[in-house]
Amino acid sequence: MSIVTEPFQILKLHRKMSDEAFITMLVTMVAIGLFLTASFLVPNFFQWQNVVNLVTNNWAVISLGIGVSFLLVSGNFDLSVGGIVALSGVLSVWFAQSTGGTNPLSTGLGFPYPLATICALGGALAIGAMNALFVVRFKIPSIIVTLGTMMVARGIAQIITHGSQRNTNLPSEFGFLGNLTMFGTSIKLPVVLMIVLLLIAVFVERKMVFGRITYWIGANPEAADLSGIDRAWHITKLYLFSAAIAGVVGILLASEYQSGFSNRGLLMEFDALVIALLGGVAITGGFGSVIGMFFGAIILAVVTSAATGLVLSPDWQFILKAVAVFLAIVTQTWALARRNR
Amino acid sequence: MMSITQQTNASELTFGAKVSGFFQNYYIYFVLVAVVAILASANLDQFDLFERGNFLNKRNIINILRISAPLLVLAGTFTLLMVSGYIDLSVGSVMGLSAVVYALLAINGVPFLPAFVLTMIIGAGLGAINGLLVVRLNITPVIATLITLSLFKGAALLLVQDGVSAIKSGNGLKMPSWFNSYGREGVLLNLPASFWVAAAVTILLIIIQNRGTLGKYAAATGGNPTAAKLSGINTGRTVFTLYVIVGVSAALAGIARSSFMSLGDPLSGDGMELTAILVVLLGGTAFSGGEGKVLRSFVGALIIMALTVGMLTIVPAYYQAFVIGSALLLAAASNHFISQKGKAS
Numbered sequence: 085m086s087i088v089t090e091p092f093q094i095l096k097l098h099r100k101m102s103d104e105a106f107i108t109m110l111v112t113m114v115a116i117g118l119f120l121t122a123s124f125l126v127p128n129f130f131q132w133q134n135v136v137n138l139v140t141n142n143w144a145v146i147s148l149g150i151g152v153s154f155l156l157v158s159g160n161f162d163l164s165v166g167g168i169v170a171l172s173g174v175l176s177v178w179f180a181q182s183t184g185g186t187n188p189l190s191t192g193l194g195f196p197y198p199l200a201t202i203c204a205l206g207g208a209l210a211i212g213a214m215n216a217l218f219v220v221r222f223k224i225p226s227i228i229v230t231l232g233t234m235m236v237a238r239g240i241a242q243i244i245t246h247g248s249q250r251n252t253n254l255p256s257e258f259g260f261l262g263n264l265t266m267f268g269t270s271i272k273l274p275v276v277l278m279i280v281l282l283l284i285a286v287f288v289e290r291k292m293v294f295g296r297i298t299y300w301i302g303a304n305p306e307a308a309d310l311s312g313i314d315r316a317w318h319i320t321k322l323y324l325f326s327a328a329i330a331g332v333v334g335i336l337l338a339s340e341y342q343s344g345f346s347n348r349g350l351l352m353e354f355d356a357l358v359i360a361l362l363g364g365v366a367i368t369g370g371f372g373s374v375i376g377m378f379f380g381a382i383i384l385a386v387v388t389s390a391a392t393g394l395v396l397s398p399d400w401q402f403i404l405k406a407v408a409v410f411l412a413i414v415t416q417t418w419a420l421a422r423r424n425r
Numbered sequence: 426m427m428s429i430t431q432q433t434n435a436s437e438l439t440f441g442a443k444v445s446g447f448f449q450n451y452y453i454y455f456v457l458v459a460v461v462a463i464l465a466s467a468n469l470d471q472f473d474l475f476e477r478g479n480f481l482n483k484r485n486i487i488n489i490l491r492i493s494a495p496l497l498v499l500a501g502t503f504t505l506l507m508v509s510g511y512i513d514l515s516v517g518s519v520m521g522l523s524a525v526v527y528a529l530l531a532i533n534g535v536p537f538l539p540a541f542v543l544t545m546i547i548g549a550g551l552g553a554i555n556g557l558l559v560v561r562l563n564i565t566p567v568i569a570t571l572i573t574l575s576l577f578k579g580a581a582l583l584l585v586q587d588g589v590s591a592i593k594s595g596n597g598l599k600m601p602s603w604f605n606s607y608g609r610e611g612v613l614l615n616l617p618a619s620f621w622v623a624a625a626v627t628i629l630l631i632i633i634q635n636r637g638t639l640g641k642y643a644a645a646t647g648g649n650p651t652a653a654k655l656s657g658i659n660t661g662r663t664v665f666t667l668y669v670i671v672g673v674s675a676a677l678a679g680i681a682r683s684s685f686m687s688l689g690d691p692l693s694g695d696g697m698e699l700t701a702i703l704v705v706l707l708g709g710t711a712f713s714g715g716e717g718k719v720l721r722s723f724v725g726a727l728i729i730m731a732l733t734v735g736m737l738t739i740v741p742a743y744y745q746a747f748v749i750g751s752a753l754l755l756a757a758a759s760n761h762f763i764s765q766k767g768k769a770s
Contacts, residue, residue: 224757227567231699232753239747247743367565402579406572
């Protein structure tokens, strides 16, 4: 008797796994599979240091991906994060630069560094608030709004830096945060911050009401409204969080390079979107996970670094990204359709 | 009592609807006149950039119309696509790729007409790829065209050999002398062929929108896809066709810009998707689809070009991203308020 029921029990266990967990597992397996394949093809790929590099080199995009994933789950785009990275970095430099430089680009406002970072973060949040205002209040499609704010944020950064960069007359502590190494290893503070953010995000997404509401809103906005969820305020909060993360990333990048460059973070918004899509976050809303997004980033990192290892010209990265996203979307749709048949 | 109040309400609202309808139809022309008037009245003598003199100087106007050709040729088809409720973010990459292809053909000795037609066919093919991804594979338009944005951009970059930024004379190859006559040399009223092609495409699209089935189908698809399907419209084929003609017009835009600049630059279309969306929104097309006029987008394109060129004389070039972004948000917001008023009444 027990011999007969056993396979069915296994089947039941298998069915218990949600579609989301299934896709996350699929993405994880693809990431590991790709890494092993690349290890065969590319010499010196299979090394611990390389694994570490795959994660640490992408801390900025993965951090941005957290905010972008949450918004995608709620059914909204955020393409402004790249612009915000540039804006907050440039603002932090401009505020911190001492007054009385020799030319306009070396003269700042002379704030103490902590105040400068807070003000820069305020600038980032202002863009996030603008996103929320246009999307929630005016009900304009988020893709249009965030394309607009992306240009506005980068535009302000370009005006402040006159289209180039500011890197002189900075206080000595400016480069501290971005280059701080931790635990006696070469791992820097931004990477640790990314890991902490990821852990918090996973907890919020799985265990907290805030995270679950995000899924409900994405899955069925009307039902969420009718069940008394303040959808407008929730999406506003999501945009503010995403902007805050982007602001912190911008400040840390500016600190790491000790400069405020108006083109920093260029195309990062697309990369953040790409890794979220690779990780199984669906733009139709209500589906996806931050863990999936993380492994999506690993997939992209393995593919691009393997391509560089195979001495392909850097121009190939655009095509590789396109093919990877295309395959990810098609296989995920196919796998889900097959599973739920 | 009830009926009287209702009647007065109704008549007031119809008046309101009339006003907002009039505003919706004609405000774009007022905006164009206002922008030109402001730029023309600015005292620009100290800048000396409008080639000695006023904004309304003949050479300046010709110059602006010449530079506008790529945007003008794209605006109409992009409007029809957005009217049907779809979007194409890959137009900039299609432009870049066709600019490279056109320049490559020309530099390798292909005469003008075959190179022109071949590039247009390739544009149609690229549009068809978008159409297949969206219609056949059911991928969300934004994502599908983001994929092709990356794909076509990569292809364009790969076609240009390493260490060179664009296809141009050099390495024993020379651009033929006819190469920049399409985008620069005046054929009629001192305006180049590229402008007249854009004008012809726009007129053709206005006719299609007002008289042809494609225009009606596009509006029906955007207004209510389910109803359109149920009334027997092949929405899939309509959307596919629209993606193909957007591809063709993006290729025409690429040819115009490539010819104007005398080189095949893979990045020459970067940011075009944004400008195209801006122009269409400025023309009052609702992003949700179902509404919009080709002619108004054409005027919207003229406004944007007048603004960007005019602005260069007043503020440094690095103000442009900010102004374009703000204009996009402003256009989207005002669109929202206008359509809101129309709906309320």
